[in-house]
Amino acid sequence: MTTAPPSASTPTRSMSHREVLQALTGLLMGMFVAILAGTVVSTSLPVIVADLGGDQTAYTWVVTATLLATAVSTPIWGKLADLFNRKLLVQLALVIFVVSSAIAGFSQDTTMLITLRVFQGLGAGGLAALSQIIIADIISPRDRGRYMGLFGGVMALGTVAGPLVGGFLTDTIDWRWNFFIGIPFAVAAIIMLQMTLRTSTVRRDRVRIDYLGMVLLAIGVSLLLIWVSLAGDSFAWASVTTLAMVGGAVICLAVLIAVELRAAEPIVPMSMFRDRTFSLAVLASVSVGVAMFGTSVFLSQYMQLARGATATESGLMTIPMMTGLFVVSTIVGGLISRTGAWKRYVVGGSVLLTVGLVLMSTIHYDTPFALVSVYMAMLGGGVGMVMQNMVLVVQNTAEPSRLGAASSGVTFFRSLGGTVGIAVLGSVLADTVVNEMERRQSELLAAVATDGSGGAAAMQRLSDGTVPAVRDLPEALRGVVESIYGDAVAHVFLVAAPLGLVSIVATALLPNLPLSRQTSAERAGSPPQGPELDPQRVGDDVRR
Known part of the structure; x- marks a missing residue:
């Protein structure tokens, strides 16, 4: 069965400058x-676990x-955005x-916590x-660069403040408040979007949802990611x-590929992969996903387990990376808008x-923090220059009718990279720690001997595989454990470094197409969802 051609767009009153900026605030x-x-x-994971x-x-x-x-649900949300009201979604x-x-x-145990984290991921996906898709409806690719400071600022604020x-x-209070702190912001965003955001909805007489594609995508990707996460620990790689x-x-x-090639409204349109820019x-x-998500996880372990920092201190110690991301993305965004x-x-x-990534692979537990800060700033700057611009480049060439699928496709693979990266790098870290503890068994035993029963109890906890509270x-024994974790985290960055070479080759081969000055709504011939006047004036409003 095919999908009926879309009828005329639902008429909507054009948003004023103030309303656009308010809607953008809700999305951000x-x-x-x-x-x-x-x-x-x-930074709280060691304490929580x-x-x-x-x-x-x-x-x-x-x-x-x-x-x-997040990875599994992102392309589903993206496709739904091409079919239904984006504001409601x-x-x-x-x-x-x-x-x-x-x-x-x-949560009362890790099983309950992990289950609820799955639902958090569905919402986060x-x-x-949807934020990226709706922003494309409001701001053209060429003019979006001047807003990169806002995007980068929100990204840096969330990554640092988190x-x-x-x-x-x-x-100071309890780790459980980590899960309550975002609720007021989410409620405020819901209210602000309800009051300010108006989108043009393309009416379809019949909408075909690719349920089979959703199920196959969820099962296939989940099986792959769960295998990567558990192999080598819960069962052998060759088993x-x-x-x-x-x-x-x-x-x-x-089977998903075969289904998507025939589906009227595929969740992942295979034709997109024929586009060199998208691929x-x-x-x-x-x-980029590995670098962004993996570093935030393993840097906190480095700060707490290799340098003895508290959860709060480890958060402060990651600021150089996020500062690099924010500053570089803001400067580069402005240059892109100015020059094209x-x-x-x-x-x-x-x-x-x-x-x-290569420089981070050289750190030890006693590397001067000023040097580690420089390395983190460079890594953050690299992420800031690439991450948002990959979405921008794809939206610039995507057909308006497939904007949701194309935008979420990039986000999906970034999340996929982060998920696989954390799982694989986490396994590498665990194996490296175990191997290092075996190799330095004599040092650990000598350290235990100096502290009697207290050292023996601590050694038993380490042998059980429990993540240690280094400060206790x-x-x-603490000095030896810090050294082991410092070298193990450095090894994780070394393993991740070759992926950077892949990104260099991929970005170098991207077609150097000019950025469009039209929003996706204008390209589709829909009623304007942003201001009717020159987008330059909106940028001036933001700066004022």
Whole structure:
């Protein structure tokens, strides 16, 4: 059955300048909530997992569960945005986030927490995809650069404030408040969007939802990501379980491709991969996802387990990276709007990202923090130059009728890269720590001998695989454990570094097409969803 041709767009009154800026504020607040959901627990994870009696696998899964749900749901939200009212969808995503966050704060064990993190990820996937899509309806690709400061600022604020606020709440009140802190922002975003956002909805007499595609996508990607997360820990890489999970994932994804080629409204239109810009942007986004999400998780472990910082201190110690992201994305965004040139910046960002990963692989537990800060700033700057611009470049060439699918496609693969990256790098970290503890067994035993029964009890906890509370360890044992974790985290960055080379090649091969001065609504011939006057004046309003 085919989808009936769309009829005329629903008429809407044009939004004024003030209304556009208010709507943009609501969308940015939604983006802030999505980022906050992924970062607020990063510095608190050692405390949360220890309090709930979890191990390194649980530590990794608290983060991976959210990214997994975000990755799987993002293309679904994106396709729904091409079929239904985008305003309603983004508000629904916020409601899902609010409810799941409230319940997550009452978790009694890691299983319950991980389950609620899945629902948080579903809401965050909708926010990540729909915010980008609606912004494309309001601001043209060429003019969007001058707003990059706002995007970068929200991203930096959420990524910095999340670990900082989360650490502060954990140290002063209780880690459970990490899940309550985003609720007021989500409620405010819902209200603001309801009052200010008006979108043009293309009416369809019949809408065909690709339910089979949704199910196949969810099962195939989930099986693959769960296998990557658990292999080597819960079961061997070469095992019957691996064969079953990988085989099931391959079959589901193969059937998905066949279904999508025939579907009237495919969740993931296969024709998009024939577009060189989309395919290369997807490839680059995978490596950016690893750098963005992986570093935020493992940097917190480095700060707390290798440098003995508290949760609050580790949040403060990641500020150099986010400052680099904010400053560089703001400057580059302005240059792109002024000159229209974008390719030199995304290629340069890929190079900077790769150099940052390599330099981070040289850190130890006693590396001067000023030097670590420089490395983090370089890594953040590279991410800031590439991440948002990949979405921009794809939206610039995407057909308006497939804007949602194309935008969410890039976001999906970025989230996928982050999810796989955290799972794989988490496994690498765990294996490296175990190997280092075995290699330095004599040092650990000597440290235990100096502290008697206290050292023996601490050593037993380490042997059980429990994430240690380094600040509570005996002094002699603490120094050895910090050294082990410092080297292990550095090894994680070394493993991730080759992905930076992939991003360099992908961005270098992107077609250097000029940026359009029309919004997606204008290209589609819909009633304007943004101001009717020159977008330059909107930029002037923002600066004022």
